[in-house]
Amino acid sequence: MPAKIQYRDQIFDVRSGMTVRAALQKLEISPESVLATRKSELITDDEILQDDDHVRLIPVISGGQR
Amino acid sequence: MKCRKCGRKAVINMRQHKLALCAQDFLTWFVKQTERTIHRDALFEQGSNVLVAVSGGKDSLALWHVLQQLGYPCNGLYIGLGIDDGSAYSDRSRACAQQFADQHGMNLKVVDVAASHGATIPEAAQVTRRGAGKPCSVCGLTRRYLMNRAALEGGYDVLVTGHNLDDEAATLMGNTMNWLVGYLESQAPLLPEKPGFVRKAKPFHRFYERETAAYALLRGIDYIQEECPYSADAKSIYYKKVLNQIETDRPGAKQAFYLSFLQARDQIQFTGSGERGPLPDARCSTCGQPTRGGRQCAFCSTWQNVRARNKPLEPGR
Numbered sequence: 001m002p003a004k005i006q007y008r009d010q011i012f013d014v015r016s017g018m019t020v021r022a023a024l025q026k027l028e029i030s031p032e033s034v035l036a037t038r039k040s041e042l043i044t045d046d047e048i049l050q051d052d053d054h055v056r057l058i059p060v061i062s063g064g065q066r
Numbered sequence: 067m068k069c070r071k072c073g074r075k076a077v078i079n080m081r082q083h084k085l086a087l088c089a090q091d092f093l094t095w096f097v098k099q100t101e102r103t104i105h106r107d108a109l110f111e112q113g114s115n116v117l118v119a120v121s122g123g124k125d126s127l128a129l130w131h132v133l134q135q136l137g138y139p140c141n142g143l144y145i146g147l148g149i150d151d152g153s154a155y156s157d158r159s160r161a162c163a164q165q166f167a168d169q170h171g172m173n174l175k176v177v178d179v180a181a182s183h184g185a186t187i188p189e190a191a192q193v194t195r196r197g198a199g200k201p202c203s204v205c206g207l208t209r210r211y212l213m214n215r216a217a218l219e220g221g222y223d224v225l226v227t228g229h230n231l232d233d234e235a236a237t238l239m240g241n242t243m244n245w246l247v248g249y250l251e252s253q254a255p256l257l258p259e260k261p262g263f264v265r266k267a268k269p270f271h272r273f274y275e276r277e278t279a280a281y282a283l284l285r286g287i288d289y290i291q292e293e294c295p296y297s298a299d300a301k302s303i304y305y306k307k308v309l310n311q312i313e314t315d316r317p318g319a320k321q322a323f324y325l326s327f328l329q330a331r332d333q334i335q336f337t338g339s340g341e342r343g344p345l346p347d348a349r350c351s352t353c354g355q356p357t358r359g360g361r362q363c364a365f366c367s368t369w370q371n372v373r374a375r376n377k378p379l380e381p382g383r
Contacts, residue, residue: 032310032320035078035279042077042280044067044086060279061232061306062123062293 003053007034020055021045033061078280081317089284096281100132100269107255109267110224116140117222117264119213120166120174122159124282124289125228127166129270131285133226134170140226142167143216145209146178148186149201151295159290166287175220177212185372188296193375194368201296204368211365215353217264229268232275235324236305251336254328262355274320275306 002013005023014023024031024045034057036043049055067076069088076086087095104110116133120126120142133140144163149156160176167174180186185193187208191201217225234253241249259265270278282289297303313320349356350363352370357363362370 030307030310030314032274032276032313033307035276035283037283042089042283044076044079046067046079058279058283059291060124060275061303061310062125062275 001051003049003051003055005055005057007057008059014049016049016051016053018049019045020047020049023049023055024057029057034059077284078277080274080277082274082313082321092280093284096273096277097132097135099272100129101136103255103272104136104267104269107267107271109226109256109269110265112138114138114223115221117213117217117220117225118142119209119225119227120144120163121228122162122290123228124287124291125230125233125270125275125278127163127228127287127289128278128282128285129226129228130166130172131170131287132281133269134172140172141220141222142172142174143213143225144174144176145212146176146180147205147209148178148180149188149294149296150186151188153292153295155290155292155295162288162290166289175216177216179208179212183208183369183372185376189376190369190372193372196364196368202300205296207364207368211363214264214266218262222264224265224267226267226269228270228278230270230273230275230278231321231324232306232309233302234268234271235309235320236302238324238327239305239309240301247336250331254331272321272325 001016003016003023005012005014005027007027007029012027014026018026020036020043021031024034031045036045036047037056037058038047038053043055067079067086068074069076069091070086071091072088074088077089078092079086110116116138118126118130118133118140120130122144130140130142142163144160146160147156163174166172180189187201187205190208191204194204196203196207213225237253238250241253255268255271257263257266293303309320309323348358348360350366351361352366353363355363
């Protein structure tokens with residue numbers, strides 16, 4: 001079963017067994033621009049994606065009002 | 067990956083510091099680093115009366131939270147810009163700011179631009195030449211002016227903003243790409259007070275944006291995650307993306323670019339054309355603030371123009 005990575009309104013299927021960082025590179029998402037969470041807990045990007053994992057990415061780049 | 071301090075599971079890896087930390091140690095580190103920055107960069111003294119410019123975003127709410135933890139007496143200031151675009155962006159960001167203030171028993175002052183000046187920022191942008199219909203220029207001018215005025219009228223020692231290192235590095239890149247010497251001169255984590263202008267400081271200027279976001283998430287701070295709808299094609303976001311590409315290949319590059327600039331700036335002879343230059347003698351005929359812009363300051367001139375153009379026609383005309 002693939003793992004799922006959610007980024008904004010999109011959900012991507014990625015192969016389990018790879019790290020979060022490798023999955024981000026595959027999806028062409030800068031690891032510097034997001035925080036990864038699993039079950040609402042922050043995780044580091046060396047975590048290995050498991051079958052049926054659902055990782056949600058929190059965008060951190062802001063450009064709005066200060 | 068394990069926490070370098072305690073060996074438990076890490077939640078964040080800060081590659082530029084070669085430092086991975088667990089949630090508890092990260093939160094402690096973050097508060098200590100803020101305190102260290104305030105002292106190292108002589109931003110303000112312990113006991114200073116602080117006004118925090120609050121947008122409802124992660125940086126400003128995290129900053130307000132940390133300053134309270136450090137024991138600074140501080141109130142929040144929210145400027146209601148009236149940005150809607152169908153997503154009620156301003157209303158939702160204000161709700162985040164107000165909810166945070168209520169939850170933590172803190173005082174939030176709200177200044178609503180439409181109520182006090184007769185037009186929202188997008189409406190004002192439509193009728194002024196400033197920014198050619200794009201609200202960012204009018205927005206920046208208005209926020210800076212109103213924040214400064216609120217801080218002066220409230221008798222605060224310092225106005226602080228949540229600018230992080232990514233903000234500063236993106237600004238630096240834009241200023242350097244265009245060699246905007248006046249802006250390069252005035253880009254600093256501290257702008258000292260001078261007549262008509264409150265002291266301004268950026269206590270988060272050494273943190274990466276990921277770190278301020280992680281602090282807000284780990285503290286359970288409910289902040290507005292969307293960007294301002296008008297910032298989608300902003301140059302600052304483009305520069306942030308470019309810098310993050312470099313940072314991915316070379317951890318610490320973003321930090322070195324900005325912090326080396328702060329060191330180098332002290333060795334550069336500027337001519338005093340920026341905000342750090344000498345104040346002009348001229349005063350705005352409307353508000354009395356020192357101005358380089360002629361009879362009126364840019365804020366008063368812009369908003370006088372907006373009010374004139376928004377004035378409803380008399381019946382029969």
